[in-house]
Amino acid sequence: MIRILIIEDEEYIADYINLALSKAGYDCECIHDGQAAADAIEQKRYDLILLDIMLPEINGYELMEYIKEFHTPVIFITAKTRLEDKVKGLKLGADDYITKPFEMAELTARVESVLRRYHKGKSRITIADMEIDIDSRTVKKAGQKVELTMKEMELLLLFVRNRNIALYRDRIYEEVWGGEYDGQSRTVDLHVQRLKKKLGLETSIITVRKIGYRLEVDE
Structure with a gap:
């Protein structure tokens, strides 16, 4: 089963994403701060990471630098809508960048797209x-x-x-x-x-x- 790590400090948003993606057949885990996320990434292997930028302890940009060592695909999910923020996230190595608020159908489609790019997605x-x-x-x-x-x-x-x-x-x-x-x-x-x-x-x-x-x- 595809394993997705949701790193989001607003628990109600994390729970919302978790519920929707779990219904779509993914195995999801939620973490609410950057340090705990770094620990989990070191200990476990994930097929995809959904990463907020504004996190306590370690922010999403800093965490992205760490994630790159593990070659795990990343989608930034953030309230930062400025073009320079998006460009920065993509230059750091993120595979996609989606701004809040968003529709779950859009997020699910982007998740599937990134996973297919890495030959990990559900094709059926x-x-x-x-x-x-x-x-x-x-x-x-x-x-x-x-x-x-x-x-x-x-x-x-x-x-x-x-x-x-x-x-x-x-x-x-x-x-x-x-x-x-x-x-x-x-x-x-x-x-x-x-x-x-x-x-x-x-x-x-x-x-x-x-x-x-x-x-x-x-x-």
Whole structure:
């Protein structure tokens, strides 16, 4: 199993990330200060580190210098939004840099991207009788290949990465279509209906009144 170390001094944020990534199938550990993190990195091996910059004891930039010796991929997660902070983090050797606040779908996608770059990521996701191959962008239902459009695949991955979480229509539209939802478009609803029909998910993708949709699966 992929092991991820979350180094974040705000415990509620660390717990939020931990919960979401654990649901996505990762083995996560949370540490809240730089010194304890350095000790853990020396004693254990991780596949990925999510690193805040503003930490007690040892800050994220200083810790990054130490992490480089272990050749572990790092994603900075920070409230520092200035370009010079991002450039500094990337020059120190971080693989990505994401600013707070962020959507978990974005963080999960970036985690998967970095892990794939190091040939550590999950290339397949299995839920019930459905298997999704992320690299080839293909889906099998009960062993049979199901043809999905590019947008249907993006929609499915969004639901899978946020399973059992209600997603607002505007967020779905922004994540999949990359634009601002005007509140009137039927694009989201039409694609969800097509996806449900193609994959037999009529009872699994639930309409949440006045919100949007939720993919319900047994954990």
